[in-house]
Amino acid sequence: MNLLVPLPVILPLFAAGLNLMLHRRQVAQRVVSTLTLATVVLLAAVLLVLADREGPQVMWIGAWPEPLGISLVADRVSALMLLVSATVTLAVMVFSIGQGMTSEDTGTPMSIYHPTFLVLVAGVANAFLAGDLFNLFVSFEILLFASYVLLTLGGTGPRIRAGTIYVVVNMLSSMLFLASVAAVYAATGSLNLAQLSQRLGDLPEPVALVLQLMLLVTFAIKAAVFPLSFWLPDSYPTAPTPVTAVFAGLLTKVGVYAILRTQSLLFPDSPLQGLLLGAALLTMIVGILGAVAQSDLKRMLSFTLVSHIGYMVFGIGLATVAGFSGAIYYVVHHITIQTSLFLVLGLIERRAGSSSLLRLGGLARLAPLLGVLFFVPAMNLAGIPPMSGFLGKVGLIEAGLEVGTPLAYALVGGGVLTSLLTLYAVAKAWNLAFWRTPEQAHEMVLSLRSARDGGARDLYERLEARDLPTRLPYSMTTSTAALIAVSLGLTLAAGPLYGYTERAAEDLKARVVYVEAVLPGGSR
Amino acid sequence: MTANLTLIIVAATSVGGGVYLMLERSLTRVLIGLVMLSNGVNLMLLVASGPAGRAPLSKLAAPEEMSDPLPQALILTAIVITLGTTAFILAMAHRNWELNGHDDVQDDVEDRTVRRLAAEDVPSDTYDLTQRGEFTADDEQTVSVPPELPDPVGSDRRDEDS
Numbered sequence: 001m002n003l004l005v006p007l008p009v010i011l012p013l014f015a016a017g018l019n020l021m022l023h024r025r026q027v028a029q030r031v032v033s034t035l036t037l038a039t040v041v042l043l044a045a046v047l048l049v050l051a052d053r054e055g056p057q058v059m060w061i062g063a064w065p066e067p068l069g070i071s072l073v074a075d076r077v078s079a080l081m082l083l084v085s086a087t088v089t090l091a092v093m094v095f096s097i098g099q100g101m102t103s104e105d106t107g108t109p110m111s112i113y114h115p116t117f118l119v120l121v122a123g124v125a126n127a128f129l130a131g132d133l134f135n136l137f138v139s140f141e142i143l144l145f146a147s148y149v150l151l152t153l154g155g156t157g158p159r160i161r162a163g164t165i166y167v168v169v170n171m172l173s174s175m176l177f178l179a180s181v182a183a184v185y186a187a188t189g190s191l192n193l194a195q196l197s198q199r200l201g202d203l204p205e206p207v208a209l210v211l212q213l214m215l216l217v218t219f220a221i222k223a224a225v226f227p228l229s230f231w232l233p234d235s236y237p238t239a240p241t242p243v244t245a246v247f248a249g250l251l252t253k254v255g256v257y258a259i260l261r262t263q264s265l266l267f268p269d270s271p272l273q274g275l276l277l278g279a280a281l282l283t284m285i286v287g288i289l290g291a292v293a294q295s296d297l298k299r300m301l302s303f304t305l306v307s308h309i310g311y312m313v314f315g316i317g318l319a320t321v322a323g324f325s326g327a328i329y330y331v332v333h334h335i336t337i338q339t340s341l342f343l344v345l346g347l348i349e350r351r352a353g354s355s356s357l358l359r360l361g362g363l364a365r366l367a368p369l370l371g372v373l374f375f376v377p378a379m380n381l382a383g384i385p386p387m388s389g390f391l392g393k394v395g396l397i398e399a400g401l402e403v404g405t406p407l408a409y410a411l412v413g414g415g416v417l418t419s420l421l422t423l424y425a426v427a428k429a430w431n432l433a434f435w436r437t438p439e440q441a442h443e444m445v446l447s448l449r450s451a452r453d454g455g456a457r458d459l460y461e462r463l464e465a466r467d468l469p470t471r472l473p474y475s476m477t478t479s480t481a482a483l484i485a486v487s488l489g490l491t492l493a494a495g496p497l498y499g500y501t502e503r504a505a506e507d508l509k510a511r512v513v514y515v516e517a518v519l520p521g522g523s524r
Numbered sequence: 525m526t527a528n529l530t531l532i533i534v535a536a537t538s539v540g541g542g543v544y545l546m547l548e549r550s551l552t553r554v555l556i557g558l559v560m561l562s563n564g565v566n567l568m569l570l571v572a573s574g575p576a577g578r579a580p581l582s583k584l585a586a587p588e589e590m591s592d593p594l595p596q597a598l599i600l601t602a603i604v605i606t607l608g609t610t611a612f613i614l615a616m617a618h619r620n621w622e623l624n625g626h627d628d629v630q631d632d633v634e635d636r637t638v639r640r641l642a643a644e645d646v647p648s649d650t651y652d653l654t655q656r657g658e659f660t661a662d663d664e665q666t667v668s669v670p671p672e673l674p675d676p677v678g679s680d681r682r683d684e685d686s
Contacts, residue, residue, distance in 0.1 A: 186572035
């Protein structure tokens, strides 16, 4: 029993309500949101230490007798996810405050933004802490609902178009989730994950296989695993930058976490590991080929996001301690890096008025600091040593070689190839947006028939017209820089962090730790 | 456990009809499809609770005679969630109608671009960028501007929106 466990969910929800009441006072809203998120970071850090020292922290809501109520569990994996997601959301919140203060963008009503963002945070925290399948469903719904609102903020044409597809796809996957919940309950009579981990083993194999497939498809849609990933690159880029950043960092990772949890706890001797590995390979390759073909930075990053989900699924599919450990480290790395890249993109858009590679050029001279801020996370994403992207990939590749099946070797090869192609994609973006002069970009765009419709001006024309802001708000740059510093810190702290993820992976593999903590009497 | 065949058939029909409607273009039909789908799934949950029994109130019935209350609680939660989503999708369909005069689900921007470029037989921007994008310092070529072509799909290529 630990009263701290539900606080990361409750606090943001209360703050969301408070923010709704404060909708006329922007300053008060900012203070409430920032303070709440900072508190959640602290709470998550405390939970992490507790979970590491004393084992999983469990809280049964409503004081029902033990297997009956709703349990919230913070074990090593959950606590780590919670800490990383809280840090990232805090950075994004500070960033969006900076963005809102200086822009006259009426398409983003900030009074709605704050409460919805906090509800999203609560949903994500609840998903990481959920100890039963239905609570996981509810937390998915909480975060999805907040994401529907955030994605269609302002209700402009492109956002409504992208939002329609996003909402329908996610509703469909939610219905599939609910159907799996019904099927699991019909087969076992329980929804508590700890209880399920004991009961699912007794089921006949075909029944367990159907349940596993249903859950896997549900979570694969949320995590954007190929071939269920097509909704993502279309919907994410249209949202306001901070929203895209937090979606890209967190929402798909919640799906990955759900796959990790169900695969390790519920279906340990899964016959579907080959399927997972195949899906991981295709996700990596197809995703990165999509990224190479894009000319808009936001779309390009959305495709690299899909592609790098493949790495995490690779680790989960290996189902060894090393695989899980690599996957957890990679999730931590990828949440911070993908979010900071999208934040940098927000800075580029603010400074240069566009995120399209057709219209950008000469940013390295125009804004050298921006160059550094883009270059570091971009190289980190591609996996240049000694940064965390490299360490994460090495961990996964070692885990793959250790397993040593032909499929694992294929994935190791695919992982290396994806890393190279990521480097190619970001290097191309760097060359075009930062290295060439705006005049060259302007000449190029004039020669391209496809780029001249739409009527948007390119950077050269904007520079001529002098309608660009010359400096960026401090809260935007410092929050981005802080997040990049955190991602670099993952390199410095790689030793202890890998030790932690290894212990977390051993817990996942052993299963006893989790089950014992939730149901001390071992009730079935 | 025993299952109710009627309920299963109704659930299956409703899920089937829902999936069929979701394949339509109009968002209103998609919405009705979603509602049917969710009703079907809720019935599945009811099937999962086993045979119907008496109200699960202590002292009014013996535990063996009670129906399982948990799936009913789950169904109630699911209904509330579907209600919220339905309202949201309706609002979105209305907004779509306000903006475009219809509520059809539109294609992916990239799909449309690819189709248009294929119809015009023009290489994509990325191809051009890779072929000609990296100018060198002494590269003084003058690029001729090709004549204006009508755009068959409309100028929806870029969502200029931040």
